Amino acid sequence: MGDLETTREKTEWTWGTQTFVVENAAISAGEDTCAMLLDASVVPLLPRTLQSPPLGPNPPAFFVADAGTKGAGMFAARDIPAGALILVDRPVAVVPSNVASPWKREAFDALLPRLSQISRGRLLALANCKPLSEFPLVEGIALTNASQISLPVPPTATPQEYGGVFPDISRANHSCGLDITVKWDLVSFSASLYALRPIRAGEEIFNQYIDVLAPHADRRTQLARYGFTCMCVHCDLPDAAAVARSDAARTELRDWRHLHPRFLPWSLDACRSDDTIIVSNRRALALIEQEGLYGMQVPFMEEIALSYAVMGDESRFCEWAQKVVDLCVGQDPQRAAEFAGWIADPKSYKRWGWRAKQKLILDQQKDPADLDISIPW
Numbered sequence: 054m055g056d057l058e059t060t061r062e063k064t065e066w067t068w069g070t071q072t073f074v075v076e077n078a079a080i081s082a083g084e085d086t087c088a089m090l091l092d093a094s095v096v097p098l099l100p101r102t103l104q105s106p107p108l109g110p111n112p113p114a115f116f117v118a119d120a121g122t123k124g125a126g127m128f129a130a131r132d133i134p135a136g137a138l139i140l141v142d143r144p145v146a147v148v149p150s151n152v153a154s155p156w157k158r159e160a161f162d163a164l165l166p167r168l169s170q171i172s173r174g175r176l177l178a179l180a181n182c183k184p185l186s187e188f189p190l191v192e193g194i195a196l197t198n199a200s201q202i203s204l205p206v207p208p209t210a211t212p213q214e215y216g217g218v219f220p221d222i223s224r225a226n227h228s229c230g231l232d233i234t235v236k237w238d239l240v241s242f243s244a245s246l247y248a249l250r251p252i253r254a255g256e257e258i259f260n261q262y263i264d265v266l267a268p269h270a271d272r273r274t275q276l277a278r279y280g281f282t283c284m285c286v287h288c289d290l291p292d293a294a295a296v297a298r299s300d301a302a303r304t305e306l307r308d309w310r311h312l313h314p315r316f317l318p319w320s321l322d323a324c325r326s327d328d329t330i331i332v333s334n335r336r337a338l339a340l341i342e343q344e345g346l347y348g349m350q351v352p353f354m355e356e357i358a359l360s361y362a363v364m365g366d367e368s369r370f371c372e373w374a375q376k377v378v379d380l381c382v383g384q385d386p387q388r389a390a391e392f393a394g395w396i397a398d399p400k401s402y403k404r405w406g407w408r409a410k411q412k413l414i415l416d417q418q419k420d421p422a423d424l425d426i427s428i429p430w
């Protein structure tokens with residue numbers, strides 16, 4: 054456990070109807086601190102006592118090293134299986150996003166003296182892609198490194214987005230695939246980073262800074278604010294035809310739910326073919342693999358598993374349900390437990406074998422002996 058002991062900074066800044074204050078949180082018993090620029094109405098809603106964050110792997114599963122033109126980068130210290138926890142990190146700073154106020158320089162820089170020496174050093178060691186002439190130091194570092202986190206929303210206040218600056222997670226460079234996921238947990242004030250595909254020892258671990266389903270040209274435009282042109286394996290394509298193919302795949306995945314058959318209606322409709330969802334979702338998984346968007350796999354795998362469940366095919370159900378369990382065990386333990394329960398006892402799934410039963414009934418009705426061929430005259 055740790056205490057979120059906050060001491061209110063006297064200075065306040067107003068922006069529209071919002072009043073921002075600097076809070077200094079001692080987030081662990083050690084030297085770690087977090088300085089936060091918050092809407093004052095959020096402060097009373099923050100947890101007063103923090104749960105301990107989950108323990109990260111020991112020895113660490115990552116290391117930070119030179120990543121060439123990208124600056125420093127995060128690398129796998131050993132083979133990391135899909136679904137595994139890579140690291141747990143707490144922010145050193147929390148700042149509001151998109152507050153275009155004249156007092157920004159002063160308010161952001163007011164965070165620095167509120168940090169312990171160690172936390173200040175960790176914040177200042179991070180990359181800054183913004184010129185100091187245009188952006189105050191802490192804002193430049195936040196714009197380069199912050200990841201969106203959710204804080205409690207007061208019922209009457211304007212909803213405000215916040216970014217957390219995490220000293221370790223910030224070392225991950227961007228790629229337009231989806232290899233990892235970051236889960237923010239307010240009660241332990243920590244973010245956990247999980248692998249979504251197997252990552253080999255020495256391989257660079259990438260995060261995503263933008264919407265990776267956007268087309269190639271839009272992604273490049275969005276990434277310009279980080280000061281680089283993305284040359285990741287998904288962007289560095291040989292010709293316009295390859296770009297068009299990639300854009301088409303990403304657009305199809307984005308619009309998937311509007312374009313393709315849906316699981317629930319299929320599962321209730323015995324007239325549709327058994328493999329409708331399986332064929333469709335396998336196509337989605339092929340596109341995901343082509344584009345390296347591994348973070349999108351779970352809902353499709355889940356529906357394939359449940360399709361086999363509705364068909365009463367135990368071995369294929371268990372095969373696909375296990376994939377869901379493996380990917381979710383860390384990042385979505387509730388879902389993993391639900392599927393693990395069904396693997397242990399497939400018939401506990403409430404629609405187990407429904408389609409098989411419907412087929413049997415239909416087949417019996419097709420038996421000429423069961424057909425009523427009497428002519429009513």
Ligand SMILES: C[S@@+](CC[C@H](N)C(=O)[O-])C[C@H]1O[C@@H](n2cnc3c(N)ncnc32)[C@H](O)[C@@H]1O
Nearest residue numbers: 123124125180182198223224225226227279281
């Ligand atoms: C959050 S930091 C990532 C870690 C950073 N490379 C460092 O040295 O600490 C973001 C900055 O890293 C660099 N960067 C991240 N991804 C990159 C990429 N795919 N290509 C080139 N530079 C990248 C850019 O300078 C960007 O502003």
